[in-house]
Amino acid sequence: MPRPLLRSSATRREFLGAALAGPAILTGCAKPDDWRQRVEGRWIGDNSVLGHRVRDARDAAAHPPAGARERRCDVLVVGSGIGGLSAARSLQRAGITDFAVLELEDEPGGNSRGHAMQGLRCPIGAHYLPLPGPQAGDIQDWLVEIGLAKSTASGLKWDERHLCHSPQERLFIDGRWQDGMLPLVPRDSATQAQYRLLAKLVADMGRLGFALPTARGPWTSAHAALDAVPAARWVREQGLRDPLLLAYLDYCCRDDYGAGIATVSAWALVHYFASRHGFSAPGDDANDRDPVLTWPDGNAPLAQALRQPCADRVHTGRAVFRVDEGLGGVEAWAFAGDEVEHWTAKHVIMATPLFIAARVLRAPPAALVAAAGAQRRAPWMVANLRLDALPLDRVGAPLSWDNAIHGSPSLGYVDAQHQNLAPVVGPRLLTAYWAFPDSDRKRLLQMSWQDATQLIVDDLRAVHPDLGERLQQVDIVRHGHAMAIPTPGLRSSAALAAVPASAPRVSFAHADLSAYSVFEEAFTRGEDAGRRVARALLGR
Numbered sequence: 001m002p003r004p005l006l007r008s009s010a011t012r013r014e015f016l017g018a019a020l021a022g023p024a025i026l027t028g029c030a031k032p033d034d035w036r037q038r039v040e041g042r043w044i045g046d047n048s049v050l051g052h053r054v055r056d057a058r059d060a061a062a063h064p065p066a067g068a069r070e071r072r073c074d075v076l077v078v079g080s081g082i083g084g085l086s087a088a089r090s091l092q093r094a095g096i097t098d099f100a101v102l103e104l105e106d107e108p109g110g111n112s113r114g115h116a117m118q119g120l121r122c123p124i125g126a127h128y129l130p131l132p133g134p135q136a137g138d139i140q141d142w143l144v145e146i147g148l149a150k151s152t153a154s155g156l157k158w159d160e161r162h163l164c165h166s167p168q169e170r171l172f173i174d175g176r177w178q179d180g181m182l183p184l185v186p187r188d189s190a191t192q193a194q195y196r197l198l199a200k201l202v203a204d205m206g207r208l209g210f211a212l213p214t215a216r217g218p219w220t221s222a223h224a225a226l227d228a229v230p231a232a233r234w235v236r237e238q239g240l241r242d243p244l245l246l247a248y249l250d251y252c253c254r255d256d257y258g259a260g261i262a263t264v265s266a267w268a269l270v271h272y273f274a275s276r277h278g279f280s281a282p283g284d285d286a287n288d289r290d291p292v293l294t295w296p297d298g299n300a301p302l303a304q305a306l307r308q309p310c311a312d313r314v315h316t317g318r319a320v321f322r323v324d325e326g327l328g329g330v331e332a333w334a335f336a337g338d339e340v341e342h343w344t345a346k347h348v349i350m351a352t353p354l355f356i357a358a359r360v361l362r363a364p365p366a367a368l369v370a371a372a373g374a375q376r377r378a379p380w381m382v383a384n385l386r387l388d389a390l391p392l393d394r395v396g397a398p399l400s401w402d403n404a405i406h407g408s409p410s411l412g413y414v415d416a417q418h419q420n421l422a423p424v425v426g427p428r429l430l431t432a433y434w435a436f437p438d439s440d441r442k443r444l445l446q447m448s449w450q451d452a453t454q455l456i457v458d459d460l461r462a463v464h465p466d467l468g469e470r471l472q473q474v475d476i477v478r479h480g481h482a483m484a485i486p487t488p489g490l491r492s493s494a495a496l497a498a499v500p501a502s503a504p505r506v507s508f509a510h511a512d513l514s515a516y517s518v519f520e521e522a523f524t525r526g527e528d529a530g531r532r533v534a535r536a537l538l539g540r
Helices: 048-055 058-062 082-093 137-145 190-206 221-227 231-237 243-257 266-274 300-313 354-360 366-374 438-446 449-460 494-501 519-538
Strands: 006-008 040-044 069-072 075-078 099-102 114-117 120-123 149-152 155-158 169-173 176-179 318-325 330-336 339-345 347-350 376-387 392-394 402-405 413-415 428-435 471-485 506-508
Touching (some): 048 318, 048 354, 075 339, 082 099, 082 519, 099 339, 120 376, 137 149, 137 155, 137 519, 190 266, 221 266, 231 243, 231 266, 318 347, 330 347, 354 366, 376 438, 376 449, 428 449, 494 519
Parallel strands (some): 069 339, 075 347
Antiparallel strands (some): 114 120, 149 155, 169 176, 318 330, 330 339, 376 471, 402 413
């Protein structure tokens, strides 16, 4: 079988055949793993050491140390991910100015933080925001407020500089790149018929009402029935059996939820499509691609815009290890370097994952304990690869913003410089994403950066055979508990629904409350928590 053709991405010229450009690279004049001897690399991002200090602080939590530095505020927000920053914004807009936000990491933003490698900006977590729909009015208003859109008589007009430029996405399959993530097939094929069946199913289910964020939509017995079964079982019962379609659905779920169709609920799978743009078979609808906002460093500009109005109230490097709710207020203790801070407040907003809130609260509500215990969490790895130039590429669709490989265990990579308005020459930066099974969390935390890089190089070598030669530097972040997985029964859990109102002086503001983690859910949960606390404090 002849090798797939190669091209130089820098010039977009296609080689006439593998004999012209491929053999020296594919057969290995250079050793494929020479990068191990010359490439600089490191783990960055999540402070697992400090996080584990909180996990293991049983003595300190049981007996808070004397001599802690005393701090006070009306409202204490624990966590500065999107939920915490949105809660702070909501408090400020309601007139509550005496608040503080405590963050374990050195930078706020949670899974929306950004990074830079020798001046090249890149994401270390979430890298896009779909244009919010009518149910996300709060988010639409905020995006107008920060200048990303304008309200016009015909609706919102988006700043096109921040909409994802074309080409948006491509898939490597059958030895070449194709446009779009859904495998393209003949229109009279059995696979195309399966695509059309899925389109009909999504349209029919969409009539039930699916909203993003989920709290703005209905929840009926029909939704609960979908939530009760695994997605893999549901698609099988609907007659969806085509391997290409199943692989695509599995990729979609791994990309949004950190786990595939065998793990997530049928509600999560339907929600993926029905809450946004639906689903259309290729060729049946030319406008089936979801427009998204994105930046070189992913969603970091959104996190920065949320933080900016209250930047002086965000305190980083604070690891909260105990929160006590009393009749007259709330007390919290936090590691702050070599010191311990003791905070007193009238109210606390826990904008942390639920399992952390359940561990930190001295007397966690029963609903919180039950909901946290029911959640499984996906570990993620995000690796930024700085290259001296674009690597050789296979033929077909050109380098896109999002690039995936059919059948790969990874989620592919993003071209971090795709949004540059000027032509890019010289060094390039690719951001590779990998969602691990939750059973592999310990493996990820114990993995060396070299072995993690080897996983990525081996995965991408099929499409970029000289990637190892081009590689100059690797910065990798591992999110050990990146996101809640919407497993069957989680979204309809009575315990999860009871968490927001389970404690009088403690509120909760995290996407975990929606059973899965995306920007829209975190923003809305924070907004709602801030409003509730403001009403309580102001007597409204």
